[in-house]
Amino acid sequence: xxxxxxxxxxxxxxxxxxxxxxxxxxxxxxxxxxxxxxxxxxxxxxxxxxxxxxxxxxxxxxxxxxxxxxxxxxxxxxxxxxxxxxxxxxxxxxxxxxxxxxxxxxxxxxxxxxxxxxxxxxxxxxxxxxxxxxxxxxxxxxxxxxxxxxxxxxxxxxxxxxxxxxxxxxxxxxxxxxxxxxxxxxxxxxxxxxxxxxxxxxxxxxxxxxxxxxxxxxxxxxxxxxxxxxxxxxxxxxxxxxxxxxxxxxxxxxxxxxxxxxxxxxxxxxxxxxxxxxxxxxxxxxxxxxxxxxxxxxxxxxxxxxxxxxxxxxxxxxxxxxxxxxxxxxxxxxxxxxxxxxxxxxxxxxxxxxxxxxxxxxxxxxxxxxxxxxxxxxxxxxxxxxxxxxxxxxxxxxxxxxxxxxxxxxxxxxxxxxxxxxxxxxxxxxxxxxxxxxxxxxxxxxxxxxxxxxxxxxxxxxxxxxxxxxxxxxxxxxxxxxx
Numbered sequence: 001x002x003x004x005x006x007x008x009x010x011x012x013x014x015x016x017x018x019x020x021x022x023x024x025x026x027x028x029x030x031x032x033x034x035x036x037x038x039x040x041x042x043x044x045x046x047x048x049x050x051x052x053x054x055x056x057x058x059x060x061x062x063x064x065x066x067x068x069x070x071x072x073x074x075x076x077x078x079x080x081x082x083x084x085x086x087x088x089x090x091x092x093x094x095x096x097x098x099x100x101x102x103x104x105x106x107x108x109x110x111x112x113x114x115x116x117x118x119x120x121x122x123x124x125x126x127x128x129x130x131x132x133x134x135x136x137x138x139x140x141x142x143x144x145x146x147x148x149x150x151x152x153x154x155x156x157x158x159x160x161x162x163x164x165x166x167x168x169x170x171x172x173x174x175x176x177x178x179x180x181x182x183x184x185x186x187x188x189x190x191x192x193x194x195x196x197x198x199x200x201x202x203x204x205x206x207x208x209x210x211x212x213x214x215x216x217x218x219x220x221x222x223x224x225x226x227x228x229x230x231x232x233x234x235x236x237x238x239x240x241x242x243x244x245x246x247x248x249x250x251x252x253x254x255x256x257x258x259x260x261x262x263x264x265x266x267x268x269x270x271x272x273x274x275x276x277x278x279x280x281x282x283x284x285x286x287x288x289x290x291x292x293x294x295x296x297x298x299x300x301x302x303x304x305x306x307x308x309x310x311x312x313x314x315x316x317x318x319x320x321x322x323x324x325x326x327x328x329x330x331x332x333x334x335x336x337x338x339x340x341x342x343x344x345x346x347x348x349x350x351x352x353x354x355x356x357x358x359x360x361x362x363x364x365x366x367x368x369x370x371x372x373x374x375x376x377x378x379x380x381x382x383x384x385x386x387x388x389x390x391x392x393x394x395x396x397x398x399x400x401x402x403x404x405x406x407x408x409x410x411x412x413x414x415x416x417x418x419x420x421x422x423x424x425x426x427x428x429x430x431x432x433x434x435x436x437x438x439x440x441x442x443x444x445x446x447x448x449x450x451x452x453x454x455x456x457x458x459x460x461x462x463x464x465x466x467x468x469x470x471x472x473x474x475x476x477x478x479x480x481x482x483x
Contacts, residue, residue: 014177017113021213024288024343025052025072025307026330027264031314032060033390033419036315036335036354037454038065041312044354045071046336047343054263054307058099058450061456065393067107074156074263074307075099077140079129082117084141086135089142096143100153111153115263116140118162120199121180129361130180133157133385134187141194150194158199158263161242164249170230171299174245175252188255200246201309204283208274209322216274221286233298239265239287244299251299260300266330273397279338284330286307288344315419323392330446334359334451358452365417365427366410368434373405377430385429389415393445400445410440411447444460 028041036044038061045053048153052072055062066073077085077095085092096114103109114139118128129268137155144150163184166173176184191198204219218238233243242261250258266274267283287306294303313329332338335354342349372378385391391412393400400411413433420426427433440447 013350015338017481020398024050024345025054025074025305026050027054027056027310027313028062029056029308029310029314029317030062031316032312032333032449033316034268034333034453036312036357036451038062040335040354040356041071042066044073044331044352045069045311047346047352047355048343048348050311050343051145051309053311054115056094063099063103063109063111064107067103067109070110071352073109073111075111075114076158077136079117079120079125082120082129082132082136085116085139086132089139092136092143094140096140096147096149100144101147101148104149104152104448107297108381113146113197114140114155115158115199116152116155118158120157121163121177121183122160123162130183134183137187137190139189154196154255155263156191156196156199158201161202164246166245169229171233171235171241171244173234174248176249178180185253187251189251189348189412191260192255195257197261198246198250199261199263200241200243202239202262203265205267205324207238209272210323211463220282221290222282224433230399235298237290239290243304247297247299256468260305261308262304262351265306266328268324268327269329270327270399271319271325271392271395272417275324275327276397276399280330281341284341286344292344319392323395323398326390327393333448360422360450360452361417362439362449363422363437364410364440365413365422365433366436366440367406367413368432373409373433375432377432377443378409381429381432382409385412385416389419392414402443403445407440407445411445414440415449418448419448421453 039061041062042065046069050071052074053066054074054076056076057078058075062071063075080094085095092335100111102115104111117129120133137157141150141155144153144155162177164174164176165181167175175181188198190196208214208216208219214226221237221239223236225236228241233244235244243262246260247256250256265287267280269277269280270341291304291306296302296304308330310328310330312331312335313327313333313457315333319325320481330338330341330351331354334357337351337353340350343351344350389412392398394403394408394411395401400407403411413429415429417423417426424435427435
């Protein structure tokens, strides 16, 4: 659909915005080696005035912690469950009973939406969920009706902005993607008939990442880009243009009044030359300023319902889309704000960090100064550490991009060591490594110490992932080339 209609996210302007923006939501993902305890996250949500949260699955600990807080919850059904629900209304009823009804009645969780799937029509999925998404949506709705919850809890399907496109390069040329147009009309009609909303994820960063010709300034909200004129409408940023492309698509198919939710919008802070603190702060703050007055877009005036992506960094996410995938959070892995950011929801001039976070000891695993960089064990040791740790902050334009060969190796060793809870056995590496109590962080490159693991409600240890991290081949190659 081109750069005009693939777009972005964000955040707040200044202290004067306090209380001018209400109801901003956040995506709370839990694909982390050491997730913060749910109670800690929920307290952080409340102290920052975040009134809505979107979950990607029905995590029991997260839902229980959200009980009696009044925070609105969108609970997700992963794509790998769609086939089961599409084929059995009983399966949908069991899921709704366990993950919606129980939490509402026993813990007073304010569940308002069930998200059926997550971007199921992405082209990269090769039509894997084309035949199951709509039947699953229907059966989940039937389950909510049977549970007596359909007036309180609405269904939706979070969709990537690639489900619509513009034939002209302008918002007014918007329509649903040709290969799924009839399916999209069925889904949109079903949402409309049942009081649901169209949920769309909009990412200007991805356009910048994938298109070298993307006009950078158009991703932001400063008004520095050359505007796009579409009839009587003028577009000064990509978000408005993308959003209105969807509005046109809905209008052309007879659903011009269907409510829209921006399910994900944000900017990563590491893992790519355009993923950095400066751009993330600029984008997110600009987004919040942009939507603060409730002006809306040229085609859809009024308040915009949005969930920031994301709340916290997740060091166990797949990096198949890019190394930036683990760095979308406005908070770091430990609940510390990454940059000055005012949501406009509290009297604070910035984000309020998580409280009561406990860290492991201040010690790090590094390369021995005497180690032979060209020895036979060096390359496999680095490969092993990176494939089971997180080396996404290494590489051109990243926060640790200025490290030398020794620094890259030390970073890899320390990542593996921290993820494995600083076990002595996790800093062996064929005699190439050593443990130090001197912090090796330098400049923008942080050598983290991990937070302490915790036991979930079922007694399961959170904080040791063993071999669940897939290989980061691009980074391994990078490291080996540097040697």
